Amino acid sequence: MDPKTLLQLAEQHGTPLVVVDHKVLRENYQQFRTLLPRVQAYYAVKANSDPAIVQTFYDAGASFDVASMAEFLIVHEKIEHLPPEQRQAFIWDRIIYANPIKAIETLQRLDPYKPLVTYDNYEEVIKIARHAPHSGLVLRLLVPNTGSMVELSSKFGAMPGEAVDLISFAHNNKLEVEGLSFHVGSQCTNLKNYSQALQLAVDVFAEARARGFDLKLLDIGGGFPAHYDDTVPSFKKLAKMLNSELDRLFPEPIEILAEPGRFLVASAVTAVAQIIGKSVRGGKLCYYLNDGVYQTYSGQIFDHAQYHLNSFKDGPTQFCAVFGPTCDALDTIGLVEQLPVMDMGELVYSENIGAYSSASSTYFNGFPPAKVVHVNQ
Ligand SMILES: Cc1ncc(COP(=O)(O)O)c(C=O)c1O
Incomplete structure:
Protein backbone atom coordinates (compact mmCIF):
# COMPACT_ATOMS: atom_id res chain seq x y z
CA MET A 1 0.00 0.00 0.00
CA VAL A 19 -5.60 -1.05 6.69
CA VAL A 20 -6.88 -4.12 4.83
CA ASP A 21 -6.46 -4.05 1.06
CA HIS A 22 -9.04 -6.37 -0.49
CA LYS A 23 -7.42 -6.16 -3.91
CA VAL A 24 -4.38 -7.92 -2.42
CA LEU A 25 -6.65 -10.52 -0.75
CA ARG A 26 -8.19 -11.33 -4.13
CA GLU A 27 -4.78 -11.43 -5.85
CA ASN A 28 -3.37 -13.80 -3.21
CA TYR A 29 -6.36 -16.10 -3.55
CA GLN A 30 -6.12 -16.07 -7.35
CA GLN A 31 -2.39 -16.80 -7.20
CA PHE A 32 -3.03 -19.77 -4.91
CA ARG A 33 -5.73 -21.20 -7.18
CA THR A 34 -3.82 -20.58 -10.39
CA LEU A 35 -0.54 -22.07 -9.24
CA LEU A 36 -2.14 -25.03 -7.44
CA PRO A 37 -4.97 -25.96 -9.81
CA ARG A 38 -5.75 -29.33 -8.16
CA VAL A 39 -6.08 -27.80 -4.70
CA GLN A 40 -9.21 -26.11 -3.36
CA ALA A 41 -8.32 -23.36 -0.84
CA TYR A 42 -10.09 -23.51 2.52
CA TYR A 43 -9.09 -20.15 4.05
CA ALA A 44 -8.00 -20.69 7.68
CA VAL A 45 -10.26 -18.16 9.39
CA LYS A 46 -8.09 -18.13 12.52
CA ALA A 47 -5.41 -16.14 10.65
CA ASN A 48 -7.77 -13.18 10.49
CA SER A 49 -11.46 -13.64 11.21
CA ASP A 50 -12.60 -10.16 10.17
CA PRO A 51 -16.01 -10.86 8.54
CA ALA A 52 -15.19 -8.49 5.65
CA ILE A 53 -12.12 -10.59 4.83
CA VAL A 54 -14.18 -13.79 5.02
CA GLN A 55 -16.74 -12.16 2.69
CA THR A 56 -14.10 -11.26 0.09
CA PHE A 57 -12.70 -14.80 0.04
CA TYR A 58 -16.23 -16.21 -0.06
CA ASP A 59 -17.08 -14.05 -3.07
CA ALA A 60 -13.84 -15.15 -4.73
CA GLY A 61 -14.95 -18.79 -4.39
CA ALA A 62 -12.93 -19.88 -1.37
CA SER A 63 -13.91 -22.54 1.14
CA PHE A 64 -13.06 -22.23 4.84
CA ASP A 65 -11.19 -23.98 7.64
CA VAL A 66 -12.72 -23.12 11.01
CA ALA A 67 -11.44 -23.94 14.48
CA SER A 68 -14.34 -22.97 16.75
CA MET A 69 -18.12 -22.69 16.74
CA ALA A 70 -17.79 -18.90 16.46
CA GLU A 71 -15.68 -19.20 13.31
CA PHE A 72 -18.05 -21.84 11.94
CA LEU A 73 -20.99 -19.45 12.35
CA ILE A 74 -19.17 -16.54 10.63
CA VAL A 75 -18.86 -18.72 7.54
CA HIS A 76 -22.14 -20.59 7.83
CA GLU A 77 -24.07 -17.35 7.89
CA LYS A 78 -23.03 -16.98 4.24
CA ILE A 79 -24.17 -20.50 3.30
CA GLU A 80 -27.54 -19.89 4.99
CA HIS A 81 -28.44 -17.47 2.24
CA LEU A 82 -28.28 -20.23 -0.37
CA PRO A 83 -31.45 -22.06 -1.49
CA PRO A 84 -32.18 -24.92 0.99
CA GLU A 85 -31.44 -27.75 -1.49
CA GLN A 86 -27.87 -26.47 -1.99
CA ARG A 87 -26.99 -25.98 1.67
CA GLN A 88 -26.33 -29.51 2.85
CA ALA A 89 -24.62 -30.72 -0.29
CA PHE A 90 -22.46 -27.67 -0.06
CA ILE A 91 -21.14 -27.78 3.48
CA TRP A 92 -18.13 -30.10 3.01
CA ASP A 93 -17.22 -28.16 -0.11
CA ARG A 94 -17.28 -24.96 1.88
CA ILE A 95 -16.26 -25.73 5.48
CA ILE A 96 -13.90 -28.06 7.29
CA TYR A 97 -13.85 -27.94 11.10
CA ALA A 98 -10.12 -28.54 11.39
CA ASN A 99 -9.56 -28.46 15.13
CA PRO A 100 -8.76 -32.05 16.16
CA ILE A 101 -10.09 -31.43 19.69
CA LYS A 102 -13.71 -30.38 20.07
CA ALA A 103 -15.73 -29.81 23.25
CA ILE A 104 -18.85 -31.99 23.64
CA GLU A 105 -21.11 -28.92 23.42
CA THR A 106 -19.41 -27.93 20.17
CA LEU A 107 -19.96 -31.40 18.70
CA GLN A 108 -23.62 -31.29 19.73
CA ARG A 109 -24.05 -27.91 18.03
CA LEU A 110 -22.17 -29.03 14.91
CA ASP A 111 -24.00 -32.34 14.40
CA PRO A 112 -27.14 -30.98 12.70
CA TYR A 113 -24.93 -29.44 10.00
CA LYS A 114 -23.41 -32.89 9.16
CA PRO A 115 -19.93 -31.34 9.34
CA LEU A 116 -16.55 -32.45 8.08
CA VAL A 117 -14.24 -32.58 11.13
CA THR A 118 -10.65 -33.58 11.82
CA TYR A 119 -9.50 -35.92 14.61
CA ASP A 120 -6.25 -37.57 15.67
CA ASN A 121 -7.00 -39.85 18.65
CA TYR A 122 -9.28 -42.58 20.00
CA GLU A 123 -11.00 -40.46 22.68
CA GLU A 124 -12.11 -37.98 20.04
CA VAL A 125 -13.66 -40.79 17.97
CA ILE A 126 -15.73 -41.86 20.99
CA LYS A 127 -16.84 -38.26 21.57
CA ILE A 128 -17.73 -37.70 17.90
CA ALA A 129 -19.60 -41.02 17.65
CA ARG A 130 -21.68 -40.09 20.69
CA HIS A 131 -22.26 -36.37 20.10
CA ALA A 132 -21.85 -35.72 16.37
CA PRO A 133 -22.56 -39.06 14.65
CA HIS A 134 -23.50 -37.31 11.38
CA SER A 135 -19.94 -36.01 10.90
CA GLY A 136 -17.53 -37.00 8.16
CA LEU A 137 -14.02 -37.53 9.51
CA VAL A 138 -10.56 -36.52 8.36
CA LEU A 139 -7.63 -38.05 10.19
CA ARG A 140 -4.83 -35.59 10.95
CA LEU A 141 -1.37 -37.09 10.59
CA LEU A 142 1.77 -36.10 12.46
CA VAL A 143 4.30 -34.82 9.92
CA PRO A 144 7.69 -33.06 10.18
CA ASN A 145 7.49 -29.35 11.04
CA THR A 146 11.26 -28.83 10.82
CA GLY A 147 12.25 -25.18 10.53
CA SER A 148 8.72 -23.79 10.35
CA MET A 149 8.25 -20.49 12.20
CA VAL A 150 5.37 -21.91 14.24
CA GLU A 151 5.52 -25.64 14.91
CA LEU A 152 2.24 -27.47 15.45
CA SER A 153 3.40 -31.07 15.59
CA SER A 154 3.88 -31.24 19.36
CA LYS A 155 0.18 -30.68 19.87
CA PHE A 156 -1.64 -32.50 17.07
CA GLY A 157 -1.34 -35.39 14.69
CA ALA A 158 -1.62 -39.18 14.81
CA MET A 159 1.56 -41.20 14.33
CA PRO A 160 1.50 -42.58 10.76
CA GLY A 161 1.99 -46.08 12.23
CA GLU A 162 -1.32 -45.94 14.12
CA ALA A 163 -3.24 -44.09 11.40
CA VAL A 164 -5.08 -47.06 9.89
CA ASP A 165 -5.95 -48.40 13.35
CA LEU A 166 -7.55 -45.02 14.04
CA ILE A 167 -9.45 -45.21 10.75
CA SER A 168 -10.61 -48.71 11.59
CA PHE A 169 -11.63 -47.61 15.09
CA ALA A 170 -13.76 -44.80 13.61
CA HIS A 171 -15.33 -47.32 11.22
CA ASN A 172 -16.15 -49.65 14.13
CA ASN A 173 -17.85 -46.69 15.77
CA LYS A 174 -20.04 -46.25 12.66
CA LEU A 175 -18.15 -43.18 11.43
CA GLU A 176 -16.88 -42.65 7.91
CA VAL A 177 -13.28 -41.47 7.44
CA GLU A 178 -13.12 -39.42 4.25
CA GLY A 179 -9.39 -38.85 4.14
CA LEU A 180 -6.23 -37.46 5.70
CA SER A 181 -4.92 -34.04 6.68
CA PHE A 182 -1.61 -32.71 7.92
CA HIS A 183 0.04 -29.39 8.79
CA VAL A 184 3.73 -28.81 8.11
CA GLY A 185 3.93 -25.87 10.57
CA SER A 186 3.10 -22.27 9.88
CA GLN A 187 5.38 -20.12 7.70
CA CYS A 188 7.03 -23.29 6.41
CA THR A 189 10.11 -22.34 4.41
CA ASN A 190 11.51 -25.87 4.43
CA LEU A 191 9.87 -27.39 1.36
CA LYS A 192 11.00 -30.87 2.39
CA ASN A 193 8.34 -30.81 5.11
CA TYR A 194 5.70 -30.90 2.38
CA SER A 195 7.33 -33.63 0.32
CA GLN A 196 7.87 -35.82 3.40
CA ALA A 197 4.28 -35.24 4.53
CA LEU A 198 2.94 -36.25 1.10
CA GLN A 199 5.02 -39.42 1.17
CA LEU A 200 3.69 -40.30 4.65
CA ALA A 201 0.15 -39.63 3.46
CA VAL A 202 0.42 -41.81 0.35
CA ASP A 203 1.76 -44.67 2.48
CA VAL A 204 -1.24 -44.38 4.79
CA PHE A 205 -3.59 -44.25 1.77
CA ALA A 206 -2.05 -47.53 0.54
CA GLU A 207 -2.20 -49.27 3.91
CA ALA A 208 -5.80 -48.09 4.39
CA ARG A 209 -6.76 -49.47 0.96
CA ALA A 210 -5.11 -52.79 1.76
CA ARG A 211 -7.21 -53.01 4.93
CA GLY A 212 -10.44 -52.17 3.10
CA PHE A 213 -10.74 -48.43 3.68
CA ASP A 214 -10.89 -46.26 0.59
CA LEU A 215 -9.82 -42.71 1.34
CA LYS A 216 -11.12 -40.01 -0.99
CA LEU A 217 -9.69 -36.77 0.32
CA LEU A 218 -6.29 -35.28 1.06
CA ASP A 219 -5.99 -32.03 3.01
CA ILE A 220 -2.47 -30.61 2.76
CA GLY A 221 -3.09 -28.07 5.51
CA GLY A 222 -1.55 -24.61 5.84
CA GLY A 223 2.01 -23.45 6.21
CA PHE A 224 2.36 -21.69 2.82
CA PRO A 225 4.79 -18.92 3.68
CA ALA A 226 4.14 -15.20 3.35
CA HIS A 227 6.89 -13.27 1.60
CA TYR A 228 8.10 -11.38 4.69
CA ASP A 229 11.55 -10.98 3.13
CA ASP A 230 13.68 -12.36 0.31
CA THR A 231 14.92 -15.34 2.35
CA VAL A 232 11.44 -16.88 1.92
CA PRO A 233 11.19 -19.29 -1.06
CA SER A 234 8.72 -18.07 -3.66
CA PHE A 235 5.23 -19.51 -3.71
CA LYS A 236 5.81 -20.36 -7.37
CA LYS A 237 8.66 -22.68 -6.43
CA LEU A 238 6.66 -24.35 -3.65
CA ALA A 239 3.63 -24.76 -5.95
CA LYS A 240 5.75 -26.32 -8.69
CA MET A 241 7.13 -28.89 -6.28
CA LEU A 242 3.69 -29.60 -4.79
CA ASN A 243 2.04 -30.06 -8.21
CA SER A 244 4.70 -32.46 -9.30
CA GLU A 245 4.59 -34.49 -6.06
CA LEU A 246 0.78 -34.54 -6.02
CA ASP A 247 0.67 -35.81 -9.60
CA ARG A 248 3.35 -38.42 -8.91
CA LEU A 249 1.93 -39.74 -5.62
CA PHE A 250 -1.81 -39.11 -6.12
CA PRO A 251 -2.45 -39.49 -9.87
CA GLU A 252 -6.03 -40.67 -9.29
CA PRO A 253 -8.73 -37.95 -9.14
CA ILE A 254 -9.07 -37.58 -5.36
CA GLU A 255 -10.26 -34.41 -3.68
CA ILE A 256 -7.30 -32.26 -2.62
CA LEU A 257 -7.70 -29.31 -0.35
CA ALA A 258 -5.50 -26.97 1.65
CA GLU A 259 -6.02 -24.64 4.58
CA PRO A 260 -3.92 -21.55 3.79
CA GLY A 261 -4.16 -18.73 6.34
CA ARG A 262 -1.07 -16.57 6.48
CA PHE A 263 -0.31 -16.75 2.75
CA LEU A 264 -3.72 -15.30 1.85
CA VAL A 265 -3.89 -12.44 4.37
CA ALA A 266 -0.45 -11.40 5.63
C1 LIG B 1 -5.38 -26.80 11.44
C2 LIG B 1 -4.79 -25.58 10.83
N1 LIG B 1 -5.02 -25.33 9.54
C3 LIG B 1 -4.53 -24.24 8.93
C4 LIG B 1 -3.78 -23.31 9.63
C5 LIG B 1 -3.27 -22.12 8.89
O1 LIG B 1 -1.92 -22.19 8.75
P1 LIG B 1 -1.11 -21.11 7.92
O2 LIG B 1 -1.54 -19.77 8.41
O3 LIG B 1 0.29 -21.42 8.22
O4 LIG B 1 -1.44 -21.30 6.48
C6 LIG B 1 -3.47 -23.54 10.98
C7 LIG B 1 -2.63 -22.61 11.72
O5 LIG B 1 -2.34 -22.75 12.88
C8 LIG B 1 -4.00 -24.70 11.60
O6 LIG B 1 -3.78 -24.97 12.90
Missing part, protein backbone atom coordinates in the same frame (compact mmCIF):
# COMPACT_ATOMS: atom_id res chain seq x y z
CA ASP A 2 1.51 3.31 -1.00
CA PRO A 3 2.63 5.60 1.84
CA LYS A 4 0.62 8.59 0.61
CA THR A 5 -2.67 6.68 0.82
CA LEU A 6 -1.72 5.34 4.24
CA LEU A 7 -1.09 8.87 5.51
CA GLN A 8 -4.42 10.06 4.13
CA LEU A 9 -6.24 7.15 5.79
CA ALA A 10 -4.46 7.81 9.10
CA GLU A 11 -5.48 11.45 8.93
CA GLN A 12 -9.06 10.51 8.16
CA HIS A 13 -9.46 7.69 10.71
CA GLY A 14 -6.82 8.38 13.36
CA THR A 15 -4.35 5.85 14.76
CA PRO A 16 -3.61 3.13 15.65
CA LEU A 17 -4.96 1.98 12.34
CA VAL A 18 -5.02 -1.30 10.44
CA SER A 267 0.54 -9.16 2.73
CA ALA A 268 -2.89 -7.50 2.49
CA VAL A 269 -2.61 -5.58 5.75
CA THR A 270 -0.56 -2.58 6.91
CA ALA A 271 -0.58 -1.07 10.41
CA VAL A 272 -0.06 2.64 11.09
CA ALA A 273 0.81 3.91 14.57
CA GLN A 274 1.79 7.20 16.16
CA ILE A 275 4.81 8.04 18.29
CA ILE A 276 3.39 9.01 21.67
CA GLY A 277 6.62 9.04 23.70
CA LYS A 278 10.36 9.32 23.28
CA SER A 279 13.30 8.79 25.60
CA VAL A 280 16.96 7.81 25.68
CA ARG A 281 17.88 4.76 27.78
CA GLY A 282 21.44 3.56 28.14
CA GLY A 283 22.36 5.80 25.23
CA LYS A 284 19.72 4.25 22.93
CA LEU A 285 16.86 6.21 21.47
CA CYS A 286 13.48 4.71 22.46
CA TYR A 287 10.12 5.37 20.85
CA TYR A 288 6.73 4.54 22.36
CA LEU A 289 3.82 3.90 19.99
CA ASN A 290 0.06 3.89 20.48
CA ASP A 291 -0.01 0.25 19.20
CA GLY A 292 1.95 -2.70 20.57
CA VAL A 293 2.20 -6.43 21.22
CA TYR A 294 -1.08 -6.52 23.14
CA GLN A 295 -2.83 -5.17 20.04
CA THR A 296 -1.83 -5.33 16.36
CA TYR A 297 1.73 -6.48 17.08
CA SER A 298 0.49 -9.52 19.07
CA GLY A 299 2.03 -11.74 16.40
CA GLN A 300 5.42 -10.94 17.90
CA ILE A 301 4.42 -13.04 20.91
CA PHE A 302 1.95 -15.62 19.64
CA ASP A 303 3.19 -16.00 16.07
CA HIS A 304 6.96 -15.62 16.64
CA ALA A 305 6.84 -12.93 13.94
CA GLN A 306 8.99 -9.82 13.75
CA TYR A 307 7.35 -6.80 12.14
CA HIS A 308 9.66 -3.99 11.11
CA LEU A 309 8.81 -0.34 11.36
CA ASN A 310 9.03 2.12 8.49
CA SER A 311 8.98 5.87 8.58
CA PHE A 312 7.04 8.04 6.14
CA LYS A 313 10.06 10.30 5.82
CA ASP A 314 13.50 9.80 4.33
CA GLY A 315 16.84 10.60 5.88
CA PRO A 316 19.71 8.84 7.61
CA THR A 317 18.52 6.17 10.02
CA GLN A 318 19.75 5.13 13.43
CA PHE A 319 19.21 2.10 15.62
CA CYS A 320 16.45 2.52 18.16
CA ALA A 321 14.08 0.58 20.39
CA VAL A 322 10.34 0.68 19.81
CA PHE A 323 7.77 -0.14 22.49
CA GLY A 324 3.98 -0.37 22.71
CA PRO A 325 1.78 1.79 24.96
CA THR A 326 1.20 -0.55 27.95
CA CYS A 327 3.17 -0.64 31.23
CA ASP A 328 4.53 -4.12 30.48
CA ALA A 329 8.14 -4.49 29.34
CA LEU A 330 7.00 -7.46 27.25
CA ASP A 331 5.32 -4.82 25.11
CA THR A 332 8.45 -4.43 22.99
CA ILE A 333 8.08 -4.24 19.22
CA GLY A 334 11.80 -4.14 18.43
CA LEU A 335 15.12 -3.41 20.13
CA VAL A 336 17.09 -2.90 16.91
CA GLU A 337 14.78 -1.02 14.60
CA GLN A 338 16.24 1.46 12.13
CA LEU A 339 14.36 4.73 11.77
CA PRO A 340 15.25 8.33 10.93
CA VAL A 341 15.03 10.74 13.87
CA MET A 342 11.32 10.98 14.54
CA ASP A 343 9.36 13.62 16.40
CA MET A 344 6.55 13.15 18.84
CA GLY A 345 3.24 12.73 16.99
CA GLU A 346 4.82 11.40 13.79
CA LEU A 347 3.58 8.17 12.23
CA VAL A 348 5.27 4.87 11.44
CA TYR A 349 3.94 1.79 9.64
CA SER A 350 4.50 -1.97 9.39
CA GLU A 351 3.68 -4.06 6.33
CA ASN A 352 2.67 -7.72 5.92
CA ILE A 353 0.84 -7.69 9.27
CA GLY A 354 -2.44 -9.35 8.28
CA ALA A 355 -1.99 -12.84 9.77
CA TYR A 356 -2.24 -13.72 13.48
CA SER A 357 -2.06 -10.01 14.40
CA SER A 358 -5.38 -8.18 14.93
CA ALA A 359 -6.79 -11.72 15.39
CA SER A 360 -5.23 -11.87 18.87
CA SER A 361 -5.51 -8.20 19.92
CA THR A 362 -6.52 -7.58 23.53
CA TYR A 363 -7.76 -4.69 25.67
CA PHE A 364 -4.84 -5.02 28.11
CA ASN A 365 -4.26 -1.85 30.20
CA GLY A 366 -7.44 -0.46 28.65
CA PHE A 367 -5.88 0.07 25.23
CA PRO A 368 -8.36 -1.20 22.63
CA PRO A 369 -7.47 -2.97 19.38
CA ALA A 370 -6.60 -0.66 16.48
CA LYS A 371 -9.36 0.59 14.21
CA VAL A 372 -9.63 -1.46 11.01
CA VAL A 373 -10.39 0.14 7.65
CA HIS A 374 -11.00 -1.75 4.42
CA VAL A 375 -9.95 -0.47 1.00
CA ASN A 376 -10.65 -1.76 -2.54
CA GLN A 377 -13.52 -3.88 -1.19
